[in-house]
Amino acid sequence: MSILLDVTLRDGGYVNGHGWTLGEAESIVRTVGLVGVNCAEVGYLRDQHDARRPSASCPPAYLAALAAVAERPALAVMVRPGEVSLDRIAELPHQGVSMARVLVAGGSITRAEPYVAAARAAGLDVAMNLTRVSERSPDEVAAATAACAAAGAHVVYLADSNGSLDSERVSTLVAAAVGASEVPVGFHAHDNLGLAYGNAKAALTAGATAVDASIGGVGKGGGNLRLEVIVAHLIVRHGAKLRFDPIAADRTTLATQLRMLADDTSKSVLTGMLDVNLDGADHFYDLVATQGYDAAVQALTERTRTTAISAATACGAENHLERNTQIHD
CATH class of the missing domain: 1.20.5 (Single alpha-helices involved in coiled-coils or other helix-helix interfaces)
Known part of the structure; x- marks a missing residue:
């Protein structure tokens, strides 16, 4: 695996209303850097800013502060087409951001293409994230992955947005994407059914070379793949040069983890089983x-x-x- 990307701030923001303080965000970025994680996704990039919810829009001062964190990983932002100007993307390298992750919702690659082009023109690494892949056939996933690569993506992620996939389906979909793509394929798991770890392993076995995770699994719906689990797996099973102690010592996300546990998990389990997206x-x-x-x-x-x-x-x-x-x- 070449990319381990932390999504604690962005996806975990769904749990706490993107209410991370700047100090908390700095602590999380510092922790995942000490672990040896390649990249930290620090929020959504949007034109509309709210100082109380920095990970919801990634204002310049927020990005600059995280860029100044010592021993940090590379920084990434999530771009949803229609929510941010192309000029804003051009500024990202000057604010310490190395990667733009462009959402491809509903298979609309055409809408994503201007953002991909702007990110590439700015010299950023570009990922395209195919959402809700559980609703797609292997042929559809293969075609979409190939189209993303043709559009200029450096890596294409398959997102189990509904948290409904099992390892067999993950293997089939990832293998289809890998076979159709000239660029690396990644996998973004959700844990509605408690299958995120097994699904991530299946994705890696099928040829994925990038995986997303978050501290304590904080994230939308049933949460994400737990960073501590995949880090332990990579250290023990693959001899990865990662560190576990920084995660074990971190307490920044505990309140958010408890909030996620206190929320009604029954809906997440059942929407995952029924392949129902939480947004709809x-x-x-x-x-x-x-x-x-x-x-x-x-x-x-x-x-x-x-x-x-x-x-x-x-x-x-x-x-x-x-x-x-x-x-x-």
Whole structure:
């Protein structure tokens, strides 16, 4: 594996409302640097700034402060097309940022291309993140990965946004992406079903060379791959020149970890099992609120099966029904 990227500040920001203080952000960056992590993703890059929530927009002063942290890793920011001007991307190298990660939501590579071009023109490393890959077939993932590479990505990440993949599906999707791409492939796990570690190992075995993780697994939904787990794995199983002590000694994220544990995890488990994205789960939440979990699961399961049957009938392919049933069961 060539890239271990920490997402504590950006993805963990979903847990605490991106309320990291500057001191906390500096401590996290320092910790992952001491561990030996290649890169720390420090937040979303947006034009609209809120001084109380710096990781939500990465204002220049915030980036400059993190760039001044001693023994830090390289810094990365997440770019969502439509939320930031191209001029802002051009300024990033002067603020200590080395990588731009451009979201490819809904497979819209065309929307992402101007941001990729701007980042490359600025001399940044560029990653493109394909979201919700659990909803895509291997052929679709392969085609999207190849298109991202053609658009100028230096690395393409497959994100299990819904937290619904298992190791078999991860292996299939990553292998398809690796086979179609001339650039490295990465994997971004979510832990809704407690499978993030196994899925990350499956991704690496299938040819991925980049993995995301966060301290304590803090992150959206069921959280992310725990940094301490993948670091221990890489040290013990692969002889990686990483350090575990800095994570063990860190206390910066404890409040956020406790907050994540205190939140209702049942929704994360069930949305992961049903392959429902948290950003579009209002219908699921409404069903839970009015009818309870069992009724909500039954309703969505029946809807999924009905959709699969309709699709199979429309194309006259029995194996289509079998494939979709396997994916959602």
